[in-house]
Amino acid sequence: MRELTRAEDQIMQVLWQLKKAFVKDIIEKLPEPKPAYNTVSTIVRILEQKGFVGHQAYGKTHEYYPLIQKDKYSKFYLNNFLGGYFGGSFQNLVSFFAKENDMDINEVESLLKEVKSKIDTKDNE
Structure with a gap:
């Protein structure tokens, strides 16, 4: 693709x-x-x-x-984006946005909890 x-x-x-x-x-x-x-x-x-x-x-x-589903392309695009700009690291991505948007620790923790919840939900399907 x-x-x-x-x-x-x-x-x-x-x-x-x-x-x-x-x-x-x-x-x-x-x-x-x-x-x-x-x-x-x-x-x-x-x-x-x-x-x-x-x-x-x-x-x-x-x-x-x-012919290509939106979620399939989104996954492909985000993987390329993460690899190209953040060395394939979700942690580097979150760190970048936390710094750029002056997020406090509570906002970062909330974001990480939401991501973990979505991963857990996906694993249980």
Whole structure:
């Protein structure tokens, strides 16, 4: 799997939200200023070549849908992000955000408890 560009990610966010959409539907959901139809169509076709998007043809019109689940891509992206910026260490990530956001010890402990709770819940599934 490859990392998405900002424009590709924006299109995928819309497709994950809508589940399936025509190019015009994607454009409707994008913020102003709206990109040109051809721009969105080109990005969607690139996403299709990368294996992120599939389509159903209706004559000359195509309805697009995601082939990659949002949570699967999120996990891939965050693992790359953690590896690239924090040496793969969640501890380094938390330490960075604690320092940058002037978090006190209670906020850090609360965050760690929440993470531990989610891990425990996942382990029990």
